[in-house]
Amino acid sequence: MRACDGRLEASVEGVERLRDESLDAALARAVDVRFLAHVEQLETRARHDGTLATAYLGLARADMPAAGDWRPVDSSWPADERAFVAAAQARLRAKLSYTNLGFALAPELFTISELREVYVAALGYDVSATNLQRVLVRRGAIVRADGFRPPGRTGGRPAALFRFASDRLEVTDEFAALRPPR
Amino acid sequence: MRACDGRLEASVEGVERLRDESLDAALARAVDVRFLAHVEQLETRARHDGTLATAYLGLARADMPAAGDWRPVDSSWPADERAFVAAAQARLRAKLSYTNLGFALAPELFTISELREVYVAALGYDVSATNLQRVLVRRGAIVRADGFRPPGRTGGRPAALFRFASDRLEVTDEFAALRPPR
DNA sequence: GCAAAAGTGTTCTGGCTACACCCATGG
DNA sequence: CCATGGGTGTAGCCAGAACACTTTTGC
Numbered sequence: 009m010r011a012c013d014g015r016l017e018a019s020v021e022g023v024e025r026l027r028d029e030s031l032d033a034a035l036a037r038a039v040d041v042r043f044l045a046h047v048e049q050l051e052t053r054a055r056h057d058g059t060l061a062t063a064y065l066g067l068a069r070a071d072m073p074a075a076g077d078w079r080p081v082d083s084s085w086p087a088d089e090r091a092f093v094a095a096a097q098a099r100l101r102a103k104l105s106y107t108n109l110g111f112a113l114a115p116e117l118f119t120i121s122e123l124r125e126v127y128v129a130a131l132g133y134d135v136s137a138t139n140l141q142r143v144l145v146r147r148g149a150i151v152r153a154d155g156f157r158p159p160g161r162t163g164g165r166p167a168a169l170f171r172f173a174s175d176r177l178e179v180t181d182e183f184a185a186l187r188p189p190r
Numbered sequence: 191m192r193a194c195d196g197r198l199e200a201s202v203e204g205v206e207r208l209r210d211e212s213l214d215a216a217l218a219r220a221v222d223v224r225f226l227a228h229v230e231q232l233e234t235r236a237r238h239d240g241t242l243a244t245a246y247l248g249l250a251r252a253d254m255p256a257a258g259d260w261r262p263v264d265s266s267w268p269a270d271e272r273a274f275v276a277a278a279q280a281r282l283r284a285k286l287s288y289t290n291l292g293f294a295l296a297p298e299l300f301t302i303s304e305l306r307e308v309y310v311a312a313l314g315y316d317v318s319a320t321n322l323q324r325v326l327v328r329r330g331a332i333v334r335a336d337g338f339r340p341p342g343r344t345g346g347r348p349a350a351l352f353r354f355a356s357d358r359l360e361v362t363d364e365f366a367a368l369r370p371p372r
Numbered sequence: 373g374c375a376a377a378a379g380t381g382t383t384c385t386g387g388c389t390a391c392a393c394c395c396a397t398g399g
Numbered sequence: 400c401c402a403t404g405g406g407t408g409t410a411g412c413c414a415g416a417a418c419a420c421t422t423t424t425g426c
Contacts, residue, residue, distance in 0.1 A: 136417080136418095138417090162425070
């Protein structure tokens with residue numbers, strides 16, 4: 009999955025595993041894991057033919073020119089793929105709330121407004137830029153980077169640049185979350 | 191896993207899956223799932239011999255006379271089993287905080303004190319009976335049942351009986367948790 | 373100057389914790 | 400009557416939400 013242009017997009021690749029092949033190897037054969045900032049195993053299901061299907065959640069940064077068939081996550085997906093995508097999306101939503109998982113969706117450097125769009129796309133509900141900044145800064149998930157992004161033609165104050173403090177999954181607040189607005 | 195006599199105990203059974211056999215069938219062959227109030231898939235790993243091992247978290251109620259080799263969860267476990275048990279324990283701890291998962295550990299009817307012992311064993315830190323009751327009642331996870339448990343020889347006020355409102359996993363509060371004491 | 377975008381200060385709320393206090397029973 | 404265990408009342412804390420206000424830019 010990735011958050012691109014304010015939408016959450018997904019790409020589904022089948023992971024076929026050969027006998028005597030590790031899961032990691034099978035995954036690496038199915039997708040180019042260099043494009044993924046975070047990979048996480050989801051669920052293993054038995055198929056009718058006796059083989060096993062293991063689903064993964066892979067997250068790509070918005071600025072990563074990842075190859076693949078990226079499509080917006082909406083109701084146009086086939087039912088079986090939707091089940092996997094829905095599970096992945098639920099997991100993503102939950103972990104965005106209490107971990108630093110945003111690092112896997114946001115580009116290296118970003119403004120709070122850009123980060124907000126990523127969170128809105130992934131969470132599916134509105135998020136205040138003001139509070140998003142305060143929550144993530146307080147938790148130590150994001151830190152100020154040098155420099156500013158100059159405003160566009162329509163003006164406005166230059167936006168400070170931030171970066172995630174870590175590029176590995178960390179639980180930043182086990183007991184809190186980004187609540188949806190009332 | 192189960193919480194028994196104030197301790198968290200675990201039993202590890204290998205799940206060997208035959209070709210053309212579903213995962214559920216393989217699990218049912220390895221353990222008697224009738225004794226488990228809740229089953230949840232954890233992780234699938236590839237073994238060196240090319241087979242797959244899928245770990246499950248199964249929870250048994252304290253009053254269930256489950257067969258099996260129940261041992262306290264401590265440092266006496268072999269390293270490889272400990273990794274699975276630790277993952278299961280972490281998952282259990284997390285879900286106890288924001289779901290009604292306690293239904294799978296507590297007996298049908300229980301007093302708040304008994305429920306407290308279950309939570310203390312599973313969470314690994316002290317929990318106040320007062321606040322445990324209020325949190326779970328407010329969330330609607332537990333409800334008053336008829337009757338009281340008479341006090342023992344040492345006296346004391348009779349304890350009100352409670353039961354869990356549901357015996358299926360439900361997210362009772364996505365945005366809160368039982369915090370450990372300071 | 374004015375609109376637009378970014379950032380800050382401040383208040384409010386709600387869930388949870390902490391702790392003092394009250395209740396009911398056995399001996 | 401008193402120790403013991405159970406239950407309630409209440410105050411305080413704190414992360415987060417809400418919102419008014421200030422800052423900095425383009426035109």
